[in-house]
Amino acid sequence: MQNFTPVASLIGGALIGVSASAMLLLDGKIVGISGIFAGVLRPARGDSLWKACFLAGLLAGGLLLREFLPRAFDFDVLRSTGALGLAGVLVGFGTRLGNGCTSGHGVCGVSRLSARSIVATATFMATGATVVYVVNRMLGGSL
């Protein structure tokens, strides 16, 4: 538990909640970032501009972090390019097949007490923990 950051995580989590709440109450949209990214890569008429704006916001926020909180981008996990590429394909494919990721299912869906999102969240947490167990406990922590 030596890396536990309870206060920063609660505050950051609340900011994520405020962002998603603003999107719901003002724009009527669910913040599902996998769907937003896919909607920009494969645009559907009339439903892409707000997604592009949200992604631009993420990037702008990322630039602010780089300027004022560079620790946020400490990359201290040992993964080969091949492992990252495989992981990215799994995340892209899996989130489309399952209609969501940590934001859409994990935050918005669980808050709405959606059965689909609760099942999805339990499932991706379980397979994520299984993969981490294999990599960290059986393969020595790097891949």
Place this chain on the structure above:
Amino acid sequence: MKALLTSLFSGILFALGLGISGMTRPVKVIGFLDFFGSWDPSLGLVMVGAISVYFLAYRWSRRLPSPLFADQFSVPKRTDLDARLVLGAAIFGAGWGLAGFCPGPAITSLASGTTPVMVFVAAMGIGIYLHAWVVELGTSLSHRKAPMLRTLTDS
């Protein structure tokens, strides 16, 4: 215009929340998923913080006739549990555990300009197109009854 500015500023706020909470660092995500190692519960508290706020916002939204800058709420209405949902979530979770990245933190981290993040996001794009291709393939093969593909594409 107001709706688009809301999207832009919400995106900025979301990215700041991810960065402040530590979720842009794969080591924090993997630390949470490492239940049998030196477990880092931080991600759980990020969820608690976000869900507490959003739970209230959602309940409030139910009493509003429409959102402020749009005609209607676009909230998912499906309630059925199907194989695609569970299989998709399982595949996503495997990639999430492997890299310690999910879509939001990965896209935010593009701002760092580092190669591992760019590889991950590019691969995520490939996964999205791969899914679209499998769906199209499944549609064109569905007359011939390819059970595996139909499981992946039936909706």
